[in-house]
Amino acid sequence: MRSAKIVCTLGPASESPDQIASLADAGMSVARLNASHGSPEHRREMIDRIREADNRVETPIAAMLDMPGPEVRTAPIDEPIELITGSTVEFVVDDDATPERVGLSKSISAAKPGDKVLLDDGRIETTVERVDGETVSAYVESGGKLSSRKGVNVPGVELDLPTITENDEQELDVAAEKEPDFVAASFVRTGQDIYDINRALEDRGVDIPVIAKIERAGAVENLDSIIDAAYGVMVARGDLGVECPLEDVPIIQKRIIRKCHQAGVPVITATEMLDSMMHSRRPTRAEASDVANAVLDGTDAVMLSGETAIGDHPTRVVETMDRIVCDVEASEEYAESREQRVPAAGDTRTDALARSARFLARDIGASAVVAASESGYTALKSAKYRPSIPIVASTPNERVKRRLALSWGIIPVLTEYTTQGADAIIQSAAQAALDTNAAEGGDTVVVLSGMMTELEGLNTANMLKVHVAAETVANGRSVVEGVTTGKVYRTDDGNIEHMPDGAIVCVPSGFEGEFVGDTERIGGIVDSSQGMTSYAAIVARELDIPMIADAKLPDSVGDGSTVTLDAERGVVYEQPVDREGDADRRR
Ligand SMILES: Nc1ncnc2c1ncn2[C@@H]1O[C@H](COP(=O)(O)OP(=O)(O)O)[C@@H](O)[C@H]1O
Ligand SMILES: C=C(OP(=O)(O)O)C(=O)O
Numbered sequence: 001m002r003s004a005k006i007v008c009t010l011g012p013a014s015e016s017p018d019q020i021a022s023l024a025d026a027g028m029s030v031a032r033l034n035a036s037h038g039s040p041e042h043r044r045e046m047i048d049r050i051r052e053a054d055n056r057v058e059t060p061i062a063a064m065l066d067m068p069g070p071e072v073r074t075a076p077i078d079e080p081i082e083l084i085t086g087s088t089v090e091f092v093v094d095d096d097a098t099p100e101r102v103g104l105s106k107s108i109s110a111a112k113p114g115d116k117v118l119l120d121d122g123r124i125e126t127t128v129e130r131v132d133g134e135t136v137s138a139y140v141e142s143g144g145k146l147s148s149r150k151g152v153n154v155p156g157v158e159l160d161l162p163t164i165t166e167n168d169e170q171e172l173d174v175a176a177e178k179e180p181d182f183v184a185a186s187f188v189r190t191g192q193d194i195y196d197i198n199r200a201l202e203d204r205g206v207d208i209p210v211i212a213k214i215e216r217a218g219a220v221e222n223l224d225s226i227i228d229a230a231y232g233v234m235v236a237r238g239d240l241g242v243e244c245p246l247e248d249v250p251i252i253q254k255r256i257i258r259k260c261h262q263a264g265v266p267v268i269t270a271t272e273m274l275d276s277m278m279h280s281r282r283p284t285r286a287e288a289s290d291v292a293n294a295v296l297d298g299t300d301a302v303m304l305s306g307e308t309a310i311g312d313h314p315t316r317v318v319e320t321m322d323r324i325v326c327d328v329e330a331s332e333e334y335a336e337s338r339e340q341r342v343p344a345a346g347d348t349r350t351d352a353l354a355r356s357a358r359f360l361a362r363d364i365g366a367s368a369v370v371a372a373s374e375s376g377y378t379a380l381k382s383a384k385y386r387p388s389i390p391i392v393a394s395t396p397n398e399r400v401k402r403r404l405a406l407s408w409g410i411i412p413v414l415t416e417y418t419t420q421g422a423d424a425i426i427q428s429a430a431q432a433a434l435d436t437n438a439a440e441g442g443d444t445v446v447v448l449s450g451m452m453t454e455l456e457g458l459n460t461a462n463m464l465k466v467h468v469a470a471e472t473v474a475n476g477r478s479v480v481e482g483v484t485t486g487k488v489y490r491t492d493d494g495n496i497e498h499m500p501d502g503a504i505v506c507v508p509s510g511f512e513g514e515f516v517g518d519t520e521r522i523g524g525i526v527d528s529s530q531g532m533t534s535y536a537a538i539v540a541r542e543l544d545i546p547m548i549a550d551a552k553l554p555d556s557v558g559d560g561s562t563v564t565l566d567a568e569r570g571v572v573y574e575q576p577v578d579r580e581g582d583a584d585r586r587r
Helices: 017-026 040-056 166-178 191-203 217-221 223-229 237-243 246-263 285-296 314-329 332-340 349-364 377-384 398-406 422-435 535-543 582-586
Strands: 005-009 028-034 062-067 081-083 088-093 101-104 116-119 124-132 135-142 144-146 151-153 182-185 210-214 232-236 267-270 301-304 368-372 391-395 410-414 444-449 463-468 478-480 483-490 503-507 522-527 547-549 562-566 570-573
Touching (some): 005 398, 017 028, 017 040, 028 301, 028 398, 040 062, 040 166, 062 166, 062 398, 151 237, 166 182, 166 191, 191 210, 191 223, 217 223, 223 246, 232 237, 232 246, 237 246, 246 267, 285 314, 285 332, 301 314, 314 332, 349 368, 349 377, 349 444, 349 463, 368 377, 377 391, 377 410, 377 444, 391 398, 391 422, 422 444, 422 463, 522 535, 522 562
Parallel strands (some): 005 028, 028 062, 062 182, 088 101, 182 210, 210 232, 232 267, 267 301, 368 391, 368 444, 483 503, 503 522, 522 547
Antiparallel strands (some): 081 144, 088 135, 116 124, 116 151, 124 135, 478 547, 483 562, 562 570
16 A cells, blocks of 8 residues: 555546546546646536546545646647747747747736746746837747747746736636635745635635645745645645756755645645656656655655646556555665654644554554544544554545545545444444455554544544454345355354354354354354444454344244355345254254
8 A cells, every 4th residue: 555645637648537547546646637728618527527537436536726826828829839049039928929929828027137037847948138018038048849838937026916816716716616625826925825715715615725836936935834824735846946946946845845744734746756758658767766755755745747647658657656656665764764754742632642543553563543534634633643554534524535635644435424422433434444455354453533522623533542443243234245055053152163064153142252163164154243343254254254244043043054145135044943952962
């Protein structure tokens, strides 16, 4: 099981339902739609497709709508143009582009002679020579091919664009209508920008977590206030490497990851991670190391951009990333750095419980930390302390389930809402650990959960339990599938020493003992316990023999009667036999 998650940008190379499902099978947890490309109508359709894929595949897939923010882009064009090194180019607000006159989405006339204007994440470099009204003339220092709607950066120049542009308003409408799981905010400067976007979503009647993209120098300076305000953070290295000196990016990346981790805020490392795989079948060594190092540093997720949006083999890229991450996570180096990086105790009770759960689980050799988490808060806190075993988050809220797909180490599971109290919550959370194979029947798990009381808010965990995970026995349900026929052998005290080989052992309601004798000889089990944890279920799973749970055999079906256990039909019995002599056989 991989802990760090994979975010994939969808685009022309990965838009069909089958392609999305294929990315999900390869390991995608979050599908990102970059609103700087395509139309709002198309994005509505894409969010629907991501939802359909989420319903089709087992592990949750969240949808992220990445809003353009106060960005400048080059004009939309069908065919790329070539900007020639040594030529002069005019930048104007327009929706067409030629090698001499490049249309932009917004004015850059605040630039002064000598300022740099960089296109396509800095691949094309120009220097401003003259500004005439709205027309900016620049010398092409380093030319190249320019395709549609590439990013434009004028480092160090305040272009005076609003936090929420007209384009963003359109995207916020899409978000309000389709409710993606995350909204990513581009070019934010301060924590206040995030609050403004939260407010804009609230005004539209939705509450969607905002991911702050750190891609300008100002945002790096205001990192703490942004981390405070945002649900999550993205190290958007494409623009960051243009807005700040390129050589600063590696350390800024490490600092952002460290601060987010200490704060328990999910962090995504983005852009050019496996860039050469846009066209080649194998990444460069440097790229493999880049992914590995982000994971070693503790990133929650790694992101693919053009590799999956317009690359030649999107699924292969995800598979490659999956392999790199899995290998790192299996290493001694990773285990060491994870142990060294456990955040100090936080200031909430949930922090304290989650931190204890992490060490408790390690000390007792538990298989999973299980967080029963209605709002996702307890699950996020569990992930913050980076246990060495999976975190199973059981939640009755479908949106929370998808949201948690972004977070390090969390396996989100949807469970039914229960009003039956703490035991039922713990039991269903433990069942989630079994269902996801994070734990096997009989394994110990550490359960974290909250019980709402009138004095405490919804978001606080107040219970930590060491629990043995075992099947919940429900209404005639078959625990282990299959069909088997054998002779009934009833036991009150678990003693099966004298039963016939291949017998169907019937255990009474509430039986909590163990079988005395050779369990290998059991052919099947009928357990009449109701809605409770069953030891028999653990045995059935272990031996892989059919078991029907919560089923009562009438007294007339005595020892020696032939019964069939059938996953479809339940317990089928034939020929009741005379019960005389039962006592003799048992002795
Ligand atoms: N929905 C889309 N439609 C067309 N092309 C896209 C789409 N999403 C991404 N791309 C392409 O993939 C490239 C890399 O993706 P990304 O890093 O998200 O974009 P950018 O660097 O333009 O912000 C983009 O520059 C664009 O060419
Ligand atoms: C992820 C990034 O943002 P965008 O793709 O919107 O340019 C980036 O700049 O690295």
